[in-house]
Amino acid sequence: MQNIEGKVAYITGGTKGIGFGIAKALVENGVKVAISGRNLADAEKAKHQLGNQHVLAIQSDVRNYEDEVKAVDQIIASFGRLDIVIANAGLGKFAPIDELSLEDWNAMIETNLNGVFHTMKATVEALKVSKGYYISIASLAGTNFFANGAGYNASKFGVVGFTQAAMLDLRNYDIKCSTIMPGSVTSHFNEHQPNEEDGWKIQPTDIGQMVVDLLRMNPNVLPSKIEVRPTKTK
Template sequence: MTQKTALITGAARGIGLATTKLMLDRGWQVAMLDRDAEELARASDGLEGAAPFVFDVSIPSDVDKAIPAILERFGRLDAVVNNAGVAEFGPIEQTDFAMWRRVMDTNLDGVFLVSQATLPALKETRGAIVNIASISGLRASTLRVAYGTSKAAVIQLTKQQAAELGEYGIRSNCVCPGPVRTKLAMAVHSQEIIDAYHDAIPLNRYGSELEIAEVIAFLCSEQASYVTGQVIASDGGFESTGVGLPALRK
C-alpha cells in the first residue's frame, strides 16, 4: 500500500505540530511547512516520516517553490491542512491597514495560495483539504476585526472549494477551534480570562491541541469520505450557546 502524505502548514508548534505527530502515528508521511526555520528544525527533529520545509505561505513565490519541493520529496499529496495563521488583536479604530494586511496575507491569502498550488496533486489522489479557521470566524468578538474577518473568509473559501472541487473527488472542510490550551494562550490569558472562558463554555474548560488534531485527522481520512463543505466548531460547545450567560444555564 502506498503511504499517504499530508502537507501541514504552520507545523512548527501548536495545533500544526500536534496534528503532525498524530498523522505520523497513524501511518502518514508529513511535509511540515513553516516560516520559522529555527522552531521548525527543533519540532521536526527525530520525527520519522516527516520532513521540514521553510517557506512563507503568504508569499506567492515561496508557495510556488514549496509545492514542487514537497512533491519531489514525497511523490504525492493526499491531504493539505492549511493551519498557518497569525493573530493580531486590537480595537477597530486602532487597526491600521498594515496590521489588516499582515493578518489577511497569512490567514486568508496563504490558504488560497497553498490550496491552488496543490490542486493538481490532490486531483491525482482525490485528496482532502482541511482549512483551520476559528470560533472567531463564526461569532464576533471584541478586538478581532482583522482576525475574525480573515477566519470568516476562510469558512466561505472552504465552501467554495467544496462546491467546485467535488467533481474531482477533492473534499474540503473547515475546523473552527475554540479556546485551546496552548503555551501562547496560557502566557497571555489572565486568570480572569481563563475563568470567564470556563464559565462561557458548556464543557467548562479549554480544549487541547490534540483534541483539535483528532478532528483534523478524521477529516483527512477515508472515514470522512462523504464529508465535504462542512464547518466543524471544535470548541466545547462555545459557539452553540449564543450569548451563553452562565447564570441562565443553571
C-alpha cells in the first residue's frame, strides 16, 4: 500500500460537492491540497471549512488555460511539487437537442471537456517530475446516453475518451491516469440543494475514499476506468 501522506494534490471545482468531498478525504489522510473555483471567496470559504493549514485556495476558471497555468505556479510556489491532479470542475445543462441553446452547449464543452484538457496540459510537466496521478471525474453519462442529455453526454463521453487515451500516452512517464464515472451523487450539481432525501445516493466523501484507495494502490496496478453506482435506486 502506497503512503500518500505529504503528497500535494490539486482539485479543480474543489469548493463543494464531489470536489470538496475529495479534498476532505485527502486532507484527512495527510495530503496537502490546493482547491480551485471560479470565485476566490468560495475557495477561501472551503479552505476554512477544511480547517487545515496545508490547504491552498486558488481562483481559476478551467475554461481559461492561462488560469490553470497560474494555478500550477501557485501550487509549486507554495508546496514545491505536485503529485496528484483531480480534474473535477463540471456543469450540466439538460434539454432536448432542438431546444438546447448554443450558450449551454458551449458552457458544457468548454468546462467539462476543454477544462479537463487545460488542467492536464497545465499540470503534465509537474506530474512527469513527481511520477504522479491524474484523475478525471466523468460520469456514467460518459458511456450511457439519455434523452435531454446530448450536450452533457457529448462532454462526458469526451472526458472518458480523453483520459483513457492520455493514460496510454503518459504511462511511459510513470504517470497514472484514471477516470471515475459516478452515477447519482449528493451534490450541488445542476443547482441542486442537497437534502435528507438524497440519502440513497453516493456521497461526495464516498468518491473521496475511492480516490484515496486509488492513490494507495500497488504502483503496478492501474484501474483506468471506474464506474460507481448507488447500491439501490430511489
